[in-house]
Amino acid sequence: MIGFLHPWVLAGxxxxxxxxxxxxxxxxxxxxxxxxxxxxxxxxTREHQRRLKLQHWLLxxxxxxxxxxxxxxxxxxxxxxxGLPGHVPSALVLIVDNSPSSGxxxxxxxxxxxxxxxxxxxxxxxTPEDALWLVTADGIPRRGxxxxxxxxxxxxxxxxRRLELGNAITLAGEVLATERRAGEIVLLTDLQASALSPAxxxxxxxxxRPEVEAPGNTGIGAIETGAQPWSAEGGRVAITLVGDxxxxxxxxxxxxxxxxxxxxxxxxxxxxxxxxxxxxxxxxLTAELDPDELRLDDLRVAAVRVAPVARVRWDSTSRYVAAAxxxxxxxxxxxxxxxVTVGRLGGGTSVVQPPADPAEVGALNRALAARGVxxxxxxxxxxxxxxxxxxxxxxxxxxxxxxxQSTGSGRxxxxxxxxxxxxxxxxxxxxxxxxxxxxxxxDLPVSAGFMPFMDVLLNRLARGEVALDHGAPGDPVxxxxxxxxxxxxxRVWGVEGGGIFQPGETGVYYLLAGHDTVGAIxxxxxxxxxxxxxxxxxxxxxxxxxxxxxxxxxxxxLAFSSTSxxxxxxxxxxxxxxxxxxxxxxxxxxxxxx
Amino acid sequence: xxxxDPSPGRARLDLLDPMEVSKLGGLEIITEGVVEGFLSGLHRxxxxxxxxxxxxxxxxxxxxxxxxxxxxILGRNDWLYVKQFEEETNxxxxxxxxxxxxxxxxxxxxxxxxxxxxxxxxxxxxxLVLIRQRDATGLITFDDDVRTVTPPRARLSxxxxxxxxxxxxxxxxxxxxxxALRRVIGQLRRRGLVVFVSDLLLDRTLALKAxxxxxxxxxxxxxxxxxxxxxxxxxxxxxxRFEDPETHAAVVLRPRDWAGAYRDTVRAVVxxxxxxxxxxxxxxxxxxxxxxxxxxxxxxxxxxxxST
Numbered sequence: 001m002i003g004f005l006h007p008w009v010l011a012g013x014x015x016x017x018x019x020x021x022x023x024x025x026x027x028x029x030x031x032x033x034x035x036x037x038x039x040x041x042x043x044x045t046r047e048h049q050r051r052l053k054l055q056h057w058l059l060x061x062x063x064x065x066x067x068x069x070x071x072x073x074x075x076x077x078x079x080x081x082x083g084l085p086g087h088v089p090s091a092l093v094l095i096v097d098n099s100p101s102s103g104x105x106x107x108x109x110x111x112x113x114x115x116x117x118x119x120x121x122x123x124x125x126x127t128p129e130d131a132l133w134l135v136t137a138d139g140i141p142r143r144g145x146x147x148x149x150x151x152x153x154x155x156x157x158x159x160x161r162r163l164e165l166g167n168a169i170t171l172a173g174e175v176l177a178t179e180r181r182a183g184e185i186v187l188l189t190d191l192q193a194s195a196l197s198p199a200x201x202x203x204x205x206x207x208x209r210p211e212v213e214a215p216g217n218t219g220i221g222a223i224e225t226g227a228q229p230w231s232a233e234g235g236r237v238a239i240t241l242v243g244d245x246x247x248x249x250x251x252x253x254x255x256x257x258x259x260x261x262x263x264x265x266x267x268x269x270x271x272x273x274x275x276x277x278x279x280x281x282x283x284x285l286t287a288e289l290d291p292d293e294l295r296l297d298d299l300r301v302a303a304v305r306v307a308p309v310a311r312v313r314w315d316s317t318s319r320y321v322a323a324a325x326x327x328x329x330x331x332x333x334x335x336x337x338x339x340v341t342v343g344r345l346g347g348g349t350s351v352v353q354p355p356a357d358p359a360e361v362g363a364l365n366r367a368l369a370a371r372g373v374x375x376x377x378x379x380x381x382x383x384x385x386x387x388x389x390x391x392x393x394x395x396x397x398x399x400x401x402x403x404x405q406s407t408g409s410g411r412x413x414x415x416x417x418x419x420x421x422x423x424x425x426x427x428x429x430x431x432x433x434x435x436x437x438x439x440x441x442x443d444l445p446v447s448a449g450f451m452p453f454m455d456v457l458l459n460r461l462a463r464g465e466v467a468l469d470h471g472a473p474g475d476p477v478x479x480x481x482x483x484x485x486x487x488x489x490x491r492v493w494g495v496e497g498g499g500i501f502q503p504g505e506t507g508v509y510y511l512l513a514g515h516d517t518v519g520a521i522x523x524x525x526x527x528x529x530x531x532x533x534x535x536x537x538x539x540x541x542x543x544x545x546x547x548x549x550x551x552x553x554x555x556x557x558l559a560f561s562s563t564s565x566x567x568x569x570x571x572x573x574x575x576x577x578x579x580x581x582x583x584x585x586x587x588x589x590x591x592x593x594x
Numbered sequence: 595x596x597x598x599d600p601s602p603g604r605a606r607l608d609l610l611d612p613m614e615v616s617k618l619g620g621l622e623i624i625t626e627g628v629v630e631g632f633l634s635g636l637h638r639x640x641x642x643x644x645x646x647x648x649x650x651x652x653x654x655x656x657x658x659x660x661x662x663x664x665x666x667i668l669g670r671n672d673w674l675y676v677k678q679f680e681e682e683t684n685x686x687x688x689x690x691x692x693x694x695x696x697x698x699x700x701x702x703x704x705x706x707x708x709x710x711x712x713x714x715x716x717x718x719x720x721x722l723v724l725i726r727q728r729d730a731t732g733l734i735t736f737d738d739d740v741r742t743v744t745p746p747r748a749r750l751s752x753x754x755x756x757x758x759x760x761x762x763x764x765x766x767x768x769x770x771x772x773x774a775l776r777r778v779i780g781q782l783r784r785r786g787l788v789v790f791v792s793d794l795l796l797d798r799t800l801a802l803k804a805x806x807x808x809x810x811x812x813x814x815x816x817x818x819x820x821x822x823x824x825x826x827x828x829x830x831x832x833x834x835r836f837e838d839p840e841t842h843a844a845v846v847l848r849p850r851d852w853a854g855a856y857r858d859t860v861r862a863v864v865x866x867x868x869x870x871x872x873x874x875x876x877x878x879x880x881x882x883x884x885x886x887x888x889x890x891x892x893x894x895x896x897x898x899x900x901s902t
Contacts, residue, residue, distance in 0.1 A: 029847055030833040036696030036795050037825045037860075038838035041845045044852060044859040053849065 003182055005076030005088065012071040019063040023056075027405030059586055060166040066579045074415045087560040089129035089139055091179035093172035094119055094149070097189035098156055099137045099163040100296040106212050108534070114552055115188045116153050117209050121556030122142070122186050123150055132561075133175050137163040138474070141175045156297065160506045162526040165189060169544060186559050188552065192216065193535040194528040198543050205547040208555030209541055216245035218267050219297025219530030220287050223253075224520075227333065227452070228468060229307035229459055231503040234277035239287045243267045243297075250430025253287040255304060260288075280307045282517055284508045287530040289440075297530040303468060303508045303520030310458045311337020318343045318353070318391040320437050320445035334342035334456050340462045345371070349429040349462050353436045354402045361402070369407065373427035378403035385419035387444075392416050392424065393453055398445040398516075401434040414481050415461060424461075426482075467511060467519030472526045482513035486521075608632040608719075609886025612707050615887070616715065622757055625718040632723070634890045649677040657805050685729040685787060686746045688778045689717050690771075691763070692792030692820075694737040695839045698765030700883065701824020709820045712883040713791045714760045716782065716818070718753075719887055723895065725753045732757055736774035737766025745781055768840050769796040775804035778813075785812040789894070793820050794867060795840075806874045816869055816894060819864070819880040826882060828856040 035041070045052075078088050094118050102112040119134075121148045132151045133141045137159035142152060171183060173380040176183035183203040189195070191209040209369055221242030228234055237253050244267065251271045254260035255278050265271035275285070282305055289298040312334045314325040321343050328334045341350040345367050355364060365376040379491065381401050389395040393416050395398060404422040415431070416424040423434040434582055435441035444450055467480045479486070481497040488509045495501055503509050503523040537549040607624065608631035609617050615624055651664060654674035654889050662676040697710040705713075717733070724731045725748060732746030733756050771792060777790050788808050794801070794817075809815050830849040831837070837844040849856075862882055871878035881890045 030835050033830055033834045033836050033842070034839050035825075035830075035836040036699050036793065036822075036839055038836050038843050038845055039795065040825075040856060040859045040863060041828075041847065041852070042843065043837055044855045045845055045847060048852075048855055080670075121715065502790055592764070 005078065009071065009075035012074065015066060016041065016064050016068040016072060018058050018067065022062055039446070041535065048308050053482070055586070057582065062579055062586065064334070066576055067581060069572050069576040073569045073576065077568040077572065079566050079568060084388055087125075087127075089127070089131075089181055090121075090560055091131040091133075091176050091181045091183040091203075092184070092560065093133045093135060093175050094122060094154065094338045095135045095139065095165075095168045095172055095187040095189070096156065097137065097163050097165065097168075097187070097192075097195070098159045100158060100160060100525045101192045101195070101214075101294065101532055102190050103158040103296050103531050104217065104294040106210070106213060106215055106293065110158070111190045111210055111214075112158055112470040114210055116156055118188050118552040118555050119153050119186075120150055122188075122559040123153075125556060125559050127136060130182055131181060133172070133181050135168055135172060135175075137161045139163075139168070139171065141171065160296065160504075160525050162472060162474075162529055163189075163195060164197050165195050166199035167541065169199040169201055169205060173200075174221065176203050184560060186555065188555065189533045190530070191533070191540060191549075192531070193539070194531050196535050196539065196543055200378065201544050201546060205544055205560055206555060206561075207287075207544070207547050207549040208552045209534065209537075209540075209549065211551040211553070213525065214532035214534045215293040216243070217248075217292060217294045217297070217530055217532045218243040218245045218247065218249050218289060219294065219527065220251070220289060220524075221297075221527035221530060223285065223287050223300055223302040225267055225302050225304050226286060229305035229309075229465075230275075230277075231279070231309055231332070232277045233305075234275050235304065237273045237275055237285060237287070237302075239265065239271040239273065239300075240266045240277050240527075241267050241271065242527045243294075244533050246448065249289050249292075251287060251289060253285060255283045255285050275304075278306050281305075282510060282520060294462075294530065294532065296525055297527070300468070301506070301508050302522045303510070304461075305465065305468070305520075307459070307463075310334050310462060311339040311347065312458055313338055313341050315343035318437065319594070320439075321353070321454075322448070324445075324451060327451060328454060328458065334458055342458065345430065349437060351431045351457060351462055352431065353433040356436065368427075368430065368432075369490050371428065371430060373430045374407050374433070375413070375422075375425045375427045375430075375432050376407055377432070378405040381421070384418075385531040387442075388417045389422055391414060392447050392456065393444060394447075396447060396449070398423065398435055398441070399443075400436075400441045402435050404432055426464070429462075429464070431457065445457045465518050467521075468517070470524070471503065473504055473506060473523055474502060475523075476502050476519055479511065480519060482518055483511045484514060486510070487511040510574050525542060525592055608891065609887060611887070612883060612887060613705055614716065616711065616736055621715065621718055621761055622754065624715060625722055625757070628715070628719045628887045628891075629722045629726070632719070632891050633726075650678050652678055656844060662751075670682055684726070685727070686732075686782055687724050687729055687787035687789065688732040688734060688746060688781045688782065689721060689789040690774050691733065691735045691760075691761050691780060692737070692769060692771065692796070693701060693718055693735045693741060693766050693770035694792055694793075694795070695765045695767055696769065696795045697820070699822065699839060701822045701829075704886075706823060709793050709882050709883055710763065710765060711820075712881075713845055714763060714818055716725055716820075716881070716887055716890060717789075717791055718757055718760055719891060720894065721756050723891065724787075725750060729787075731756065732779055734781070735759070735763060736769075736771065736773050738768035738770045739766075740774045740777055741766060743777060743781070746786075771796050771801040772804040775801070775808060777813065778808060782811075782813060785814075787814045787818045790819065791818045791820060793822075793825075798867070800822060802874075804871055805871075805876055809860065809874050809876055815871075815876040817867070817878045818890070818894060819867060819878065821880060821882050823882050823884050826857070826860055828853045 030196050096115050098112050104111050126146045129226050132149055133143050134152055136139050172185045185203050185205045188208045217244055224238040238577055239251050248264045248266050250262055251265045252260040252262040253273050255275050261273040263271045285302045285304045287300045314322055316322045339571040345352050361377050368376055381403055385398050387393050387396045388479040398418045404425050413426040414422045437445045439446050471477055478498055479495055483497045486495050486509050488507050506523050510517050510523040540549045541547050607627035654676050658676050664675045664677050667673050667675045698708050700708040701707050723729045728748050730748040732748035733744040735742045742759050805815050828849045833848045835844050835846045868878045879893050
């Protein structure tokens with residue numbers, strides 16, 4: 001597409017209308033001259049009129065062309081022309097894929113180093129007039145000159161965050177949309193097949209990928225720690241291996257600094273390990289593989305809570321609660337004891353369901369108030385609703401429920417909601433259920449999730465432990481209402497319950513409510529990063545229309561080539577000169593002899 | 595007897611610029627001066643006027659035919675005289691003058707005479723030359739119709755009558771030469787001379803037909819084509835609407851663009867007239883209005899073989 005260095009000069013194109021205007025104005029009412037020999041003129045013009053009219057129009061065209069050529073030349077026209085050494089001032093977004101997969105070592109060199117070297121070569125071709133941005137796996141476009149971006153590249157490390165290439169290209173297009181200069185996107189990536197996603201490049205896209213093939217790799221994709229808390233006897237861990245290597249690899253797992261357990265595993269297989277018992281508390285379970293070309297996925301962590309199972313006293317009159325408690329007791333997830341009372345308000349930790357007789361609600365509310373619980377039962381609602389699909393209960397139909405009313409300030413302690421209203425809340429050491437655990441109130445007791453719900457309710461929620469979550473670096477995590485602080489090792493973040501937290505690094509993040517640890521987030525790299533297999537150039541070109549995919553060493557040579565533009569001023573001025581000579585020749589020649 | 599003014603150094607009016615000549619006096623005086631200059635400059639006497647019957651003597655002038663020198667007077671008095679003879683049958687000539695509106699036009703009023711004024715003076719001079727040769731000379735004027743008819747006479751007083759007619763000429767409207775030329779037949783019973791003075795901006799076919807008819811009747815026919823210099827070379831403003839004063843036909847053009855082609859057209863028109871006239875034994879002379887009268891007279895009265 002043609003561009004102009006000084007587009008405002010194009011306003012001068014109006015001058016191209018001057019010959020036409022002069023032509024039209026000159027045609028208006030010429031003076032009358034009495035001339036007897038008009039018959040000679042008639043004879044003369046009859047023979048030459050058509051040719052002269054054509055000559056006039058040609059002359060008009062030539063003059064208009066002359067002015068237009070001069071004006072356009074003054075505007076500095078340029079056209080895309082590859083293969084030229086220089087380029088006009090351009091905007092360039094440089095995407096360097098430093099996602100975990102770029103940490104793979106090939107031929108003794110991490111891929112990311114190759115990407116950084118190619119990126120610096122691209123920057124070397126930039127001029128001070130260029131607008132430059134650098135986008136890495138953190139997804140933040142950073143603008144700077146060649147020097148600044150060079151320093152950023154020097155300090156660039158492998159990010160634990162995954163980089164969706166399609167998203168990065170779209171982001172680059174949005175960045176370029178703010179710039180009036182001709183733009184180009186240069187994507188330097190290991191072209192990991194699992195990172196490819198469709199995108200419509202908003203500017204010419206140049207993709208540089210390593211020449212060497214990606215190595216086979218095995219990584220830990222997931223750790224399943226089973227139902228928690230673990231008892232003092234320990235627990236079972238299922239470790240899933242991912243990647244694209246066929247070799248069996250040893251997998252080890254250990255809780256804290258305690259001795260590890262090992263087993264052999266293969267890609268796409270699961271390794272089950274029994275982890276011996278540990279003292280009560282929060283533990284970090286670490287699963288490891290022997291080092292291979294990609295180190296980042298050779299280690300994965302998970303938070304494990306070790307505690308004695310809850311000692312529960314349940315009401316046998318409540319059929320479904322009693323049945324569930326019997327099953328949990330039979331499986332050693334709870335034992336009979338006085339610590340937790342289920343079904344009614346007891347003296348200590350209690351899980352309270354509303355009374356079947358509405359007349360008893362008032363007495364219950366008074367008892368709750370006397371215990372200092374900041375919640376009470378309100379009106380009975382017969383409106384059918386659904387619980388939110390959170391980790392506590394999932395999505396369940398609710399037919400009847402009491403509205404739970406907070407008697408204190410705020411709404412802290414909400415564990416589950418129905419139609420936007422609190423349905424399960426916690427106040428002090430009391431958990432209030434908005435509906436009775438009965439099919440006439442809610443589908444929960446007859447659903448598959450009822451037993452896990454009762455396990456979580458008795459072993460964690462009743463104890464004030466609300467969340468065990470996991471995610472990848474950069475993924476937003478909604479914090480439970482109670483949380484006031486997030487801690488990872490020595491690092492502490494003050495947070496607000498219900499807010500969003502974005503862990504930036506891998507590791508276990510503990511959620512604190514005051515001094516109590518109420519949950520944990522296990523953050524590990526995306527398991528898709530373990531599959532290093534590279535996409536083909538054709539696949540990339542198919543997903544990103546118009547993209548040029550090249551080996552890394554050639555990328556720098558073609559960077560800015562889409563904005564390499566031929567300067568048309570010279571040819572236009574030559575053309576203007578030629579047209580001017582033609583005009584002079586035509587005008588003088590025809591004047592001598594029409 | 596005609597006696598030329600022998601005073602040396604006097605300007606010959608026949609060779610001066612017509613515009614300058616016209617400023618020197620009235621039609622009669624100017625014409626006499628022109629004719630005197632013309633006659634004094636001739637190397638040969640006109641082809642008519644020296645007939646068999648002696649009429650009178652006059653002083654020899656260089657160019658006179660030595661056959662007519664009176665040797666007796668030379669031997670007696672050592673004077674060089676030539677004898678002049680009275681024609682037994684005088685020539686009868688009719689001058690047909692175009693007085694249409696186009697004849698009243700000049701491209702440069704300050705420097706060039708209108709075609710009609712030029713023709714007026716040229717006809718007066720021509721008539722004086724003829725009458726002095728004792729040739730009866732008549733005049734017919736026309737525009738879109740015949741305006742005046744003056745029968746041929748050979749007296750000098752008749753010339754003054756012709757001057758009166760010429761002096762009172764006014765530009766008419768259109769141009770219709772054929773009726774005027776046909777009226778000549780009534781004026782010339784015998785073979786005679788017809789001089790057609792016009793800018794020839796007329797219907798060429800009809801005019802040629804009439805001239806050819808006269809030629810067939812045995813008359814000598816002479817066409818004097820009067821043109822203004824501005825009609826020969828097209829000039830004017832950057833762009834102009836050129837309008838015919840007679841037909842009011844108009845053409846809009848740029849003179850500078852058309853000058854060359856126009857010049858070619860005029861050449862072609864003149865050439866066509868000349869060829870057509872030659873083909874029928876008609877003498878044709880083109881005269882621009884800045885040409886001295888003497889030049890035109892000399893050409894017009896020279897033998898047909900020398901006409902241009």
